[in-house]
Amino acid sequence: MNSNVPPIKIVGLHKSFGNLEVLKGIDFEVATGEVVCVIGPSGSGKSTILRCVNLLEVPTAGKIFVEGIDITDFETDVDAVRTRIGMVFQRFNLFPHLTVLGNLTIAQKRVLKRSDDEANDVANKMLERVGLTDKADEFPIRLSGGQQQRVAIARSLCMNPNLMLFDEPTSALDPELVGEVLDVMRGLASEGMTMMVVTHEMGFARQVADRVAFIDGGVIVEDGPPAQVIESPQHERTRKFLEAVQHY
């Protein structure tokens, strides 16, 4: 990949659901290898931005470029673009009718047309990476939330994505399971993965993020290094939000 082309470039993004305008003009870029945390109050549109980036939501106006390709262009092969974007959901969304190995291989075989052997090899490598080699033949329902989320991350990684989107990956987890998922994400970040992470984990944002974007009311209110946005926010809304999150 040409490192001059930003993995994600969002230009004038608007999104409405019926009469409700959720995103009111977002301009945003993520550079190669950068980890960006998106924070903001509930309902501010964080998930919607992320979902627009792989077209799970279709923008009402504006353009989104993924590795230089305009995905809002009707002619773009969205499925091909999506294989290069990993997406991790709050509720894991593992396929319950498939084993862990099945979850990790199905898209490799169907989308990337890898052979069974090749897909299994990749899957096992990724399971090792998230520390779950012994769970390959289990069904998702038998795993803890933390393990399920690590499988979900491994499933995305099997497609060799160039960038990863995380939508509150630890919000559905019991507190004692949050750490194991954040550790995997830390590992990814240190290997240079480009990541866009919606999160309420301020500790993670502070330590791992290169940039933090605070969004409220459908616009980006503040965007900068964590030291600036989290430690000394410029805007009153950011300050109020941070006080609220860090108090509970």
Add this chain to the structure above:
Amino acid sequence: MTKRTKLLISRATLYSVLVIIAIVVLLFADWATLQRSFANVDVAADMLPEVITIAAKNTLLYTLLAFSLGLVMALILALMKMSPIRPYKWIATAYIELFRGLPALVTLIFVAFALPIAFDGFEVPGGTLGKGAVGLGIVAAAYMAETIRAGIQAVPRGQMEAARSLGMSPGQAMSRIILPQAFRIIIPPLTNELVLLIKDTSLFFVLGTTPVSKELTKFGRDLMNQKFNGTPLTVIAIVYLAITLPLTQLVAVLERKAAKAR
């Protein structure tokens, strides 16, 4: 009176009613005649092996064919009903309402006799089997379409999103991720539909039958008329139950399992 005595009295009353009815039936039924005309061993023995090799075999064959046909059509109808293209939705809705609203017998007669008139000489191929399977398949599809649609919509939206975000096409996501999960949910109601269909094959008599194409009910009725004896009816009733009871039990087991998995 305490609450406890009240409860005892009401229980005792209910049991007494049961016992009295049983005694009345036992005393007043004409057991000798009943046995002669509905449980005649000779007549029953005479039905073997044809009741199994022809009648039961045909019933199962007609059912399976109608069910398979109905299932394929139902899946198409369910997908049409969820289609963003309005006319597809309308057609599916109209089809479902029409064939759920008509007696199966009317649909069967229509397929067998009205189609050739409507489309000058067009006949559904396959004789009794073909016409019957198409007719009942049409009816079964209308019922199963709604079941399948409900099953598909019961699969959480996140499953489709996860599949698409891995780069799967809509078709791949539907066939590999959504449908396998939907079918787990709808296997019990589909099995119920199968049981209904087994019984509906008794309507095949309207299509006219040859000795080798009779299903259970027609087979039993013809023998009953021939022998002036009701025993054939008892025999086919037992055969029907031997087929349907295991299926309804299976449904119960599957439903319990599904409830547990949740």
